[in-house]
Every structure is written in C-alpha cells, then in structure tokens.
Amino acid sequence: MKVVHLSTSDRGGAGIAASRLHLALLDQGVDSHFLTLHKFTSNIPKHFKFEAGAGRTFPFIKNGIAKMKKGLKYYNFYTAPIEKLSLKHLKNRLLGMEHFSFPFSEYDLAHHPLILDADIIHLHWVIDGFLDYENFFKNCKKKIIWTLHDMNPFTGGCHHSDGCLLFRDNCMPCFQLEGTIDVNYAGKMQRLKVDSMQNIVGAFLKIVTPSKWLGNLSSTSKLLGKYFHSVIPNPFDSNKFQMKSKEDAKNKLGIESGKKIIFVNSHHIDNPRKGLKFLIDALKLLPSEKYLVIAAGHKIGSDLFPNLIQLGYIHSEEMLSFAYSAADVFVLPSLAENFPNTICESLLCGTPVVAFNTGGIPELINSKNGMLVGLGDSIELAAALEKVTSKTWDRNLIRQNAITIFGMHRVSSEYIKVYNKLLG
DSSP states (O other): OEEEEEEEESSHHHHHHHHHHHHHHHHTTOEEEEEEEEOOOSOSTTEEEOOTTTTOSSHHHHHHHHHHHHHHHHTTSOOOHHHHHHHHHSTTOOTTOOOBOOSOOSSOGGGOHHHHTOSEEEEOSOTTTTOOHHHHHHHOOSEEEEEOSSSGGGSSSBSOOTTOOGGGTTOOSOGGGTTSSOTTHHHHHHHHHHHHTTTOOTTTEEEEESSHHHHHHHHTSTTTTTSEEEEOOOOBOTTTSOOOOHHHHHHHHTOOOOSEEEEEEETTTTSGGGOHHHHHHHHTTSOGGGEEEEEEESOOOTTSOSSEEEEEOOOOHHHHHHHHHHOSEEEEOOSSOSSOHHHHHHHHTTOOEEEESOTTGGGTOOTTTEEEEOTTOHHHHHHHHHHHHHSOOOHHHHHHHHHHHHBHHHHHHHHHHHHHHHHO
C-alpha cells in the first residue's frame, strides 16, 4: 500500500500534523511519501518538494518557467493569478476577518509521478495555490482520504466561519466579505467546489477530522456532507515530547525565579482569533509578584506582563518539552480552534492546560488535566490560571492519558484501518 500525503507546507499546525502522521506510518511499515509545495524541513524521510515539471517530457521547461515567475515576482514584475484574485475580491475587507482562500492553482497535481504511482492520496491542508479543485478532482482517479485541519475545504473560502452556517447551503451572502466588490463571491466559490467534486463518489473519498466538533460541521456541509466521516486525532510522538523535571527544565531555560510559571506558545498570536487581548486582560488581574510568563512563537509586546521571558520560535521538540515542563500551566486563549497541537504537546509533558471552551478544545481538556473557560471571559480566565497553578496535579496521569488518546502508534493504526477499508 503506497500513500502520498499532500500539504501546502511542512510548517504550521496542519503541516506539522501531516508530517507526524507520515512518520508514524513509516514506522508502521507503510510505504508513505510526503509531497509539499513549500519545503522548509530537510530531515523528514521520503519528503519531496513539488516541482512544476515533475512527470513532464521536458521538465526543465516547466521548472524554468516557475523559477522565472518567482524571480519576476520578487522584483514586482509578475503577479500570480491567486494574488490578482485577492487584490480584486478581498480589497476593502473589514479588519480582523479570517483568512480567505481560493480553490485554484496553476499546478497539475493529478499527474505528478508520486500521485500516479500511489494507491491512496491523502490530502491535508492543500490551500493557497497548491490544489486546484477543478483540475485535481477531474483528473485524479485514485482513492482519496482528506484530513481536515480547518473549515476551508467545505466553505466558500473562509477557514473559520465564526458561527456562520451558510456552508450548509450556498455561502451567500458572506459576512466575511463585507466591504468587498461581491459579498456573494464565497457562494460562487463553493458552487465551483461542488461542481468540481460532483462525480467523486463515496467509495473514492473518505473524510477524517481530528475533532468531533469539526466532523459535525463537515458532515452537515453541502460540499462534504455526503461522504463518510471518521474522527481520528492528530498523532504525537511521546518519545519526542517528554515530561522533564521542573528543576531541570527551569535550569535549561535559565529561569531562576521561584514564581508560578504561565507558558504561552502561539504561531501568529497577532491574529485576533488567537485571543491575545483576553490573555493580557486576564494577566492584569493576577498579582505580578507571584507569576512569570514565558512566551514562545510569535513575538509579543513587552507590556504583556511585568515578568515576561520571550523565547521566540522553538522548532526542537526537546526544547519545547523543557518549556512545557517548566510551566505550572499552559494557556491557550484562542477564540477558534480545531485540534490545537500545543494543547496535546503540553499534556504529553504532563502540564495542565487552561483554554477557552471553543471548537474541538473541550474534547481535550477535563477536570484531570486542566480547566475550560467561558469564551472571551478574561475574568474567568484569570481565576482559572490562579486555581490551576495553586493545585497539585498528577503529571504522570496527564501524560499517560494523552499517550492513550493521540500517541503515534494508536493514531497511525486507526488511519491504516481507514486506508484498508477504502481500498476494499
């Protein structure tokens, strides 16, 4: 059984989840390959960067054209088709709106050698210029598994609908396009997606979601509702995310403080949906002399908290393990999430979590590993942080329960069952 995973990137939550599943399947003996449009990581086996000329009679022509376009774009002499669409259809959108993606690509994925030679095509986050709905679903004759990492595959363009349920019908009008030249454009894009996939029957496509929350939304959508859905969490390597002693972890990070430690780890925390505003308001309610905040990922304002250590981006699982282990609590103030990798990483390191009660988060947090907080309630968030950091937690139990739910062997075994069922 040969499986090819497709992801726009090997970075970001979805790209990392895809690469981890690929590695878990390799460990199980599956002939797995990982194909990405953007390749930032060099140490993943059987990981290939997509080349426009792959499989062509004269590949150097296509590759040369692609490089020429990249060079022209760098000097502002060329604008990619998707960028033109953004300039036309996303101009004057209201501030704070969710990322909006188009179902187009200039690449012919269906005829890539890896895909032609595969038994199963496993789609992940393939938006932003990688997968072209019309071309791919018309020409790909392989069995397909699609792991959804957000709502975009079944909406007209948004990645989080913010409570809007118009994806069940026609995505019109789209409130996230308010101010643009056509508030019904999302509906036109959803219609294009529906038309592109109308001949893809259930025997050829199965949907997987990491959370029940996302699965429930997808199964009621006009686009993907007719397909069989499974809920399988993202995989995590418990050998890489390990529980360290608090003393060793603090020494590794150079932390000498005896204060309670709150850890924040977020990519693009400047996105309003990451909830930084609510975290700042909550921290103002805590006595600064008792707490230290350590932050990893996107740089945040130094005024977040009087006692703040910024670690920047951490790409090493071992260093992340030290950061999680040093903390008395990990906090995720996001207003919209599917299956946050950071929560899973924290639990594998035995550190309790405080997060808003939204999306798929309630499926991860319970009274034995943390606390859920009312969405957007900074006062309740502050109280939860104080309560969790004052309680003694069974860190070993937190870790063992996490391994049981999303350990790599368990998750890859579930996917293998879905693959076998799809192949019949």
